[in-house]
Amino acid sequence: MDRLLRGYGAAVYLFLFVPIAVVVVFSFNAGEHVAELTGFSLRWYVEAWTNPFIVEAFRTSITVALTSATISMFLGTAAALAMPSAPRRLRRTFDVMVNTALVVPGIVLGISLLIFIVTATNWLNSWIAYLVPSSDLRLGLGFASLVAAHSVFGTALVTILVRTRLASMDLRVIEASADLYAPPLRTVCTVTLPLLAPAIFAGFLLAFTFSFDDFIIAFFTRGRAETLPIYLFASIRRGVSPVVNATASSLLAMTVTCLAVAAVVFWRRGSNRTEKGIP
Amino acid sequence: MMADGSSGSVEIRDATKRFGGVTAVDGVCLTVRPGTFSALLGPSGCGKTTLLRLVAGFESPTRGSILIGGEPMDDVPSYRRPANTVFQHYALFPHMDVERNVGYALRQQRPRIDRSEQRRRIDEALELVQLGGYGKRHARELSGGQQQRVALARALISRPQVLLLDEPLSALDAKLRHAMQLELKQLQQQLGITFVFVTHDQQEAMSMADRVAVMRDGRILQEAPPEHVYDFPADTFVADFVGTMNLFRGRLVTREGDTATVQTPAGTKLVGCALSHDLLSPGQPAALAVRPERIVLSLGAERAAGPSSAVTALRAHVRTRTFLGDQVSYQADSPDVGRVTVLQARTAAGTDGLAAPGDQVTLEWALDVAHVIPDTGKEAAEHGADVGLNPPPKESGR
Numbered sequence: 001m002d003r004l005l006r007g008y009g010a011a012v013y014l015f016l017f018v019p020i021a022v023v024v025v026f027s028f029n030a031g032e033h034v035a036e037l038t039g040f041s042l043r044w045y046v047e048a049w050t051n052p053f054i055v056e057a058f059r060t061s062i063t064v065a066l067t068s069a070t071i072s073m074f075l076g077t078a079a080a081l082a083m084p085s086a087p088r089r090l091r092r093t094f095d096v097m098v099n100t101a102l103v104v105p106g107i108v109l110g111i112s113l114l115i116f117i118v119t120a121t122n123w124l125n126s127w128i129a130y131l132v133p134s135s136d137l138r139l140g141l142g143f144a145s146l147v148a149a150h151s152v153f154g155t156a157l158v159t160i161l162v163r164t165r166l167a168s169m170d171l172r173v174i175e176a177s178a179d180l181y182a183p184p185l186r187t188v189c190t191v192t193l194p195l196l197a198p199a200i201f202a203g204f205l206l207a208f209t210f211s212f213d214d215f216i217i218a219f220f221t222r223g224r225a226e227t228l229p230i231y232l233f234a235s236i237r238r239g240v241s242p243v244v245n246a247t248a249s250s251l252l253a254m255t256v257t258c259l260a261v262a263a264v265v266f267w268r269r270g271s272n273r274t275e276k277g278i279p
Numbered sequence: 280m281m282a283d284g285s286s287g288s289v290e291i292r293d294a295t296k297r298f299g300g301v302t303a304v305d306g307v308c309l310t311v312r313p314g315t316f317s318a319l320l321g322p323s324g325c326g327k328t329t330l331l332r333l334v335a336g337f338e339s340p341t342r343g344s345i346l347i348g349g350e351p352m353d354d355v356p357s358y359r360r361p362a363n364t365v366f367q368h369y370a371l372f373p374h375m376d377v378e379r380n381v382g383y384a385l386r387q388q389r390p391r392i393d394r395s396e397q398r399r400r401i402d403e404a405l406e407l408v409q410l411g412g413y414g415k416r417h418a419r420e421l422s423g424g425q426q427q428r429v430a431l432a433r434a435l436i437s438r439p440q441v442l443l444l445d446e447p448l449s450a451l452d453a454k455l456r457h458a459m460q461l462e463l464k465q466l467q468q469q470l471g472i473t474f475v476f477v478t479h480d481q482q483e484a485m486s487m488a489d490r491v492a493v494m495r496d497g498r499i500l501q502e503a504p505p506e507h508v509y510d511f512p513a514d515t516f517v518a519d520f521v522g523t524m525n526l527f528r529g530r531l532v533t534r535e536g537d538t539a540t541v542q543t544p545a546g547t548k549l550v551g552c553a554l555s556h557d558l559l560s561p562g563q564p565a566a567l568a569v570r571p572e573r574i575v576l577s578l579g580a581e582r583a584a585g586p587s588s589a590v591t592a593l594r595a596h597v598r599t600r601t602f603l604g605d606q607v608s609y610q611a612d613s614p615d616v617g618r619v620t621v622l623q624a625r626t627a628a629g630t631d632g633l634a635a636p637g638d639q640v641t642l643e644w645a646l647d648v649a650h651v652i653p654d655t656g657k658e659a660a661e662h663g664a665d666v667g668l669n670p671p672p673k674e675s676g677r
Binding site for chain 2: 177
């Protein structure tokens, strides 16, 4: 029975990872054709990273990811810090909403964000046209809307991570700080934030990774901005080339690195540093 | 800061604290004189920690007010109160070393204190708690007792008017706890700072405090020097919570001045001193309380003190005898009052002259060591089993 279960587990992992492994293996393939292995080569990586379109999409992706992760970090941390002192009902509602943002299918989030952003920008545009008739400024989908959309999801991520850390923290250190004459803002700076730093940093990395990888929400809200996943999707329609393999593998490497760093920071450093004062 | 006589005093005026529907502190009045060591004693959930948190400013009272050093603290946040706290699990800052933990309060002061002065005072505080040279260690590298000392040094470094201690010794093992009790007491006398100490351990409260306030259900039942609390407990709850006590429960029959009579369910009438003002109406639940070490146990039916109206004598037979080193403890059953605990000093080696299980004995006590007190019903939850409870005697004992 045990061996059967273990075999089943192995099969699941194979099923999950073989397709990914294939992409990675073929990205190092020397041959022109995706279907046959002919030897080891880095030529497709060189080709990918000298392709101006790919480099430009990569730059857009990084910018969007950094911006939205930064926004998420600030909003999420602030929300997590404010929540414990909010009235119970508000806190419950907020918790439900934050969790919902994480579990709602990407396509639903994408469509609803698209509708929201289009409606909001239309409304704003009509006001701009009314107030400043000479201006030809028109808000629309693009870099900013993409950042905003990713920040929604990222903020939820950061909020949950920081709240988890805050809940496992010995809150008496915050009282101790107040007791030892530190006014509230200084307590936040010298005690609360340093103790939450691992969770905040891990949240930042997760929000970054999410944004960097995301296709679905970006697909709906990007306007004309082109991120790396969007570029890959477009180029696949012209046929799967080894360049796509190399690009996808690069993306994978980056994502895995970020996630690994986030996990280490959150679990190891985090739990060590915020342990209660008991040995 | 202040030189007047009220500096270091704590005054709690009719303080009540409710959390939702739960009343944690219920109309408490308490005055702590400057430079004294006070203990708030009671079982868990009696509101003692909440009361301390009201003084520290972590909670604000639903009603009533707190004064420290004669100043009302109503609108004073915890970071401006001249009181510092030692927390139950120390609450050291885990991201700072010992030195930075201890110096935390100094770094908050404006105008800033210069580095060398900070250093000097940190070293001084560490010396005070015998942790000189530990400054660079990290809090989590220290043992429980050492962390405790760091927490003490951290709270004492700015010489507060009042030091609040929330069960600071509960996480230490017994031996270390006793050592720390002595040390705390010495420290308090050396510094002259007012200590308010919360504990559920009556031995701890008795051995350290100048005054003990026994709490239950958010109220203070008795506030007095430890000897007084031990010798003259206010009611059955205090009597049972503090030390070991024989409680013979029944109803009040008469009260004449300083003496009162209680009748047990078995019909026995017992006479004792009565100090309580709450003991007036005949028929109200009352108990006669006698400390085990105040009872004289003698073999056979003869009375050691001779017949006298100032002495109560009961016949009983010994059920168990427990050897305690310097003392011997007996459990005896009396047909009149039920189970009685007796503590006898051991004056000779061996078991000569001691009663053995099954022996018939006479139990005697003087009128002035027996107290008639109001019976408040519920017993101290944590206590109970081995202490002073009197199950009805077995029918076979009659």
